[in-house]
Amino acid sequence: MSPRRGLRQATYRQRVMRQQMHLDVRHDAVAGDETHPMDEMLREDRLPHIWCPGCGLGIALGCFIGALTKADLDLDKVAVVSGIGCTGRVAGYIKLDSFHTTHGRAIPFATGLKLANPELSVIVFSGDGDLVTIGGNHFIHAARRNVDLTIICVNNFNYGMTGGQAGSTTPIDARTSTTPYGNFEYPFNVSSLAAASGAVYVARWTVLHVRRLENAMIEALQKPGFSLVEIISPCPTGFGRRHGERTGLDTMRYYHKHGVITHGANVHEAGIKLGGDIVEGKFVDVDRPTFLQFREDGLSKALGRNDK
Amino acid sequence: MSRRVSRPSTGKQGVLEGEFFMLGDDACAEGAICAGCRFFAGYPITPATEIAQRMALRLPETDGIYVQMEDELASMNTIVGAAWAGVKAMTATSGPGFSLMMENLGLAIMMECPCVLVNVQRAGPSTGLPTLVGQGDMMQARWGSHGPYSIIALAPTSPQELFDLTIDAFNLSELYRLPVLVMTDAEVGHMTEKVVIPPYDEIERAERPRPAVPPEEYEPYRCPPGELVPPMAIAGEGYRFHTTGLTHDERGYPATADDRVQWSLVQRLIDKIEKNRDRIIRLAEDEMDGAEVVVVSYGIAARTALWPIEMARAEGIKVGLLRLITVWPFPEERIRELAGQVKAIVVPEINMGQIVLEVERCAAGKVPVISVPHPGGGIHKPEIVLAAIRRAAGRESDL
C-alpha cells in the first residue's frame, strides 16, 4: 500500500465517521453528555449498528429521521416495517413502533397495519432483494391496489448481509459471489416497476444527494397512496469492491460523476447499467384514490351509507 | 388531499342472531364475526373460498375490512400486521395455501401475535383432490413451521361446531397470544346444517392482555411475575415498541449471539401452551364408562365413526368414542389413562396415519392401537371402521 493511498483511506475513514457520527459514536469521550438531535428517534441501547464502514444505510437512516421530524407527523402514529437484510435492520434502530418481519413480506405486513388502522403512517424500509426480488409480488400488488404506504427501498444491487450474492436488481455483467463469471440476467429497474404497477409517487436518489433524498422522503410520507423512494446506496463489502469501488467513498465519487438529475425523466428508460449514468430525480407524482378511499367510496354507494 | 377513512369497529352492527340453515364455511365466517373479527385477508382456494366470499360480503356490513391478497404468503402476513394494529384478524385456506402460510405462521408464533388461521382441509399431496375431503395436514399443523414451538389446533365436526370453535379459536389466540388453527375439512366446510347464532351479548369474547405500564417502562416481551403471556401494546398508542421474528429479549431486541435467550424464549413459547393444557384441551366423550374398545378420532372422521360405533354396540361390543375437539396440544394424559383401561384403541382419520402416531406414543405399547387410514377424497365407509372395532374387540370380522 502506497503512503498516498494510506492517506486517502484514512481520510475516507474520517469522512465515514463524520457521516455516521450521530449514529454510532455519540457516547464516546468527545461527545460527552451532549445529546444529539436524533437521540429521540434512535434506540441507543441497540447501537452500535451492524453496518459496514462506507455503507450508505447510515445516511439513508439519517435522511429518514430528518424527513420524519419535518413531515409534520404524529410520531406516535408512525409504524416502520422492515423485512430481512442489512436494510431490514432499520426497524430495529428507529425508536418508533417498529416491526422486523420475514424476508420479502414487509409490504403485506404493513398493508395489514395500515388497513386495520388508517390513522397510522406506515413506512416500509427495506432493501432491493427483500422488496423486489423475494417480495416482488407484494411490491407490485400493493402498488396496484394503491395501499397508502411509503416504501423506502435501499438498492445496493446485491444481497449484502449474506455475502454479496446477485439479486433481481444486479446489473448485467456484474460480478457477485453467485455470479462469479458475470450476471447474465436482465435486472429490474425498481422505480420503473413501481411506476408501471401504479405507484403515485416515485423518486430515486443516491445517498450522495442527502438534501434531495430527505425532501423526497418528506414528499413520499405526505403523499396518500403507494409511494416509493428508491435509494441508490454503496455496498463496498458486498458489491463495490468487485467493481473498482474499494470503499464507500469511491462509490460516492461515482455517484458524483454519474448521477444525472432529471426530474420527470421517463422512468422506464432510467435503468441502471454497470459503469453507466444513474438517472435520479422525481419520476412520478400523480393523484389516484388510495385503496381505502376507493373502497370507502365504493361501499358508501353500494351499501347506501352516508359519507363518513 | 388526505381524506379520513374509517377504522374497523368491534360493535354488534350487522352481526347475525338466530337459527340458520348454513354452509359450514359460512358458519365459520359468521363465527369469526361474532368473535369480534373485523379483518380478513385471504386468497381464494377450494374448499375454503366460501369463507373469503362470506367475509367479503359481511365485513363491510359490520364495519370490518376484507382484502384479497396476491397469495397466501401475503394473506398470513397481512393478518399479522392487522393484529398488531389492534384488530382481530383471520385468514382461511386449504392445503396448498396452508403450506405457503407456514413461514409466517412462525412469525406470528415468534412475535406472539393473536390471529386465526382456518384450514379447510382437502386431499393432497400437492393439488390433490381440490374439492374432496382430507385430514392430511394434522401433523403439518403441529410441526409445519420451522423451529420449536407449541400450537393450538381445533377440529370441528359440523357447521355449528365450526361456528363455535372459530369463536373459541379467537379467544384462545387472544388469551395466549398466538395463531390458533381451525383444522376443519371439505366435508364440514361444504356441508349445510342448522347453525344457531346466539345473541351477540351472550357470546364470550376474550381480549389480549394489554400493558398496564407507561411507554417508558414497557417491555414488549416481559411477562408479569408468575405469568407466561406478556401484555401486548399495539401500533399507534405511543409505546414505540419493537418486535421481530429474530430471537429476542424482553425488550423485543434481537439477541442472536448465543443460545441463552433462545432457551428462555422458546421455553416460554412452549410453556404458555403446555402449562395451560388443562384450560385449553377439550374432549368429547361418549359411553366411555366400561368401554372395551375406544375410538379416538377428530373432525369429520369422528362424526362418521358414530354410525359404525352404533352398529358395533348393537352387536354387543362396548365401544366408547373419545373425540378430540382440541387436537393440539394433544391430550396425552387422557390417552395414557385409557391405555390402562381398555382392550384396544381404534383411530380412524382421513390420512394415512398421523394422529395415530400420537396415540401410539401415549399408549406406549400397553394396548394395541389400530389405525384406520384413508388417503382422502371421501369419508370412511362405515363397514371399514366397524371391521376395525370388531378386530379391536377380538371378534371375528366377516369383512
Next chain:
Amino acid sequence: MSRKEVRLSGFGGQGIVLSGMILGKAASIYDGKHATFTQSYGPEARGGACAAEVVINSQPVHYPHIVDPEVLVVMSQGAYNRYVPEFRESGLLIIDMDLVTVDEQAENHRILSIPATRIAEEMGQRVVANIVMLGFLATVTDLVSIDAMREAALTSIPKRTIELNTRAFEAGLEHGRKAMAAGVSG
C-alpha cells in the same frame, strides 16, 4: 322419524342445489328435525348430472352422505341415466315428465311425474321449475310439512320474486294432490 335420504338431480342451472338447500332448511329450521345437505362435487357433478343430497332425521345426522336414498327426484335425462341404475327397488322416483323418458330400468320403482318445467314456462319463468317440484315433493312425501317447505322456499329466494315463487309452489302442491288422489302409478 328415522333417517331419510333424498337425492335431487338434474343439470346445472335448474336450481337443484337451491332445492336441496330449501328441503334441508324446511326440515331443520321449520320442522325442528335434523338435516344435512351436501352437494356432489368432483367428476360426477359434470357431464350433465348435478345432484343435491339431503339427509333428514329426528336424531342428529351422524353420517352426512346419502347411502341408499328412498326418494330420487330427477329433472334431466342425464341425471336419470346416472342415478336410476343404482336407485333402490321400491324407492320413490319423481320425474319431470317432459325432460325425462322412463325405461325398463325404472320398472321396480314407484314413479310420480309432473311437468314442472312446463308449468314454470307457462308462468313465464322456467327458473321456478325447481319450486314447482318442491311443492310437489312436499305433497307426495312425508319428508317435510307443506308449511315448512313453503316457508323455507319463500325465505330462500329474492324478495321481489315471492309472488311468482308462491304461485309456482302452489302449482306444485296442486299437482301433488292430484297425483295422490290418482294413486301411485308406474
